Amino acid sequence: MVAEINKTFVNSITGFNVVDSAATAAEGIRKTSAHMPDLALIDVYLPDQDGLFLLQELRRINIPTDAILLTAADDTETIERAFRYGAIDYILKPFKFQRLKISLESYDMMRMKLKSMDSLSQQEIDQLKNSRQLALGEEEGVGEVPKGLNDLTMKQVLLFMIKTPYAMSAEEVAEGLGLARVTVRRYLEYLDIIGRIKVDLQYGSVGRPIKKYKIS
Secondary structure, eight states: OOOHHHHHHHHTTOOOOOOOOOOOOOHHHHHHHHHHHSEEOOOOSSOOOOOOHHHHHHHHTTTOEEEEEESSSOOOHHHHHHHHTTEEEEEESSSSHHHEEEEEOOOOOOOOHHHOOOOHHHHHHHHHHHHHHHHTTOTTOOOOTTTTTTTTHHHHHHHHHHHOOSHHHHHHHHHHHHHHHHHHHHHHHHHHTSSSEEEEEESSSSSSSSEEEOOO
16 A cells, blocks of 8 residues: 555656556565666565665666665664665655655756766766755755745755756746746745856846746
8 A cells, every 4th residue: 555655746747657566575576677766665564574675676686777665664774784885865755745756856857867868077076965955955065044034845846956957037947847937936045145046137028037046
């Protein structure tokens, strides 16, 4: 039942599709070896072996599948081992769909960046790291949002700006996020004040100039 719920979650996120699921560690190793997926969602508590054994075995046989742990195991030893074996994220049950969505979208952004370039500069590596930290709520540059603004919406707006290489109007950002233009404009103005984005004025032949926003 839990696997089906998670499958529905993942399939609802653009760019992701569940190719298979497994009820045991042995089945997980076998199916991962057969399908070679980009990413596996792994629980620690499995009936035959724990999920850390599964992850460690995938690494031992050189399966290049990334892994996110979705589990109720909250002890520090398990968490430390998960990251030691190469987990890219660790999400505690029960979790909200938005937490998983942010993790998958930041993973997708990182993967696309790595696949699109032959090499990265230190600045580009740092940008990838900071983008992921921001998505997971660890970026210090935003700080505590002012009264009237929502922290999650702030991260969504900023992550959308990071993922888009060109300058956009408030209308374009609003359309991309499915939010109201007046709402998005408030977040863009705050991000401009704290220096996370920059604003350019683009003048047309007639009328007022259009504000275009781009990540700083």
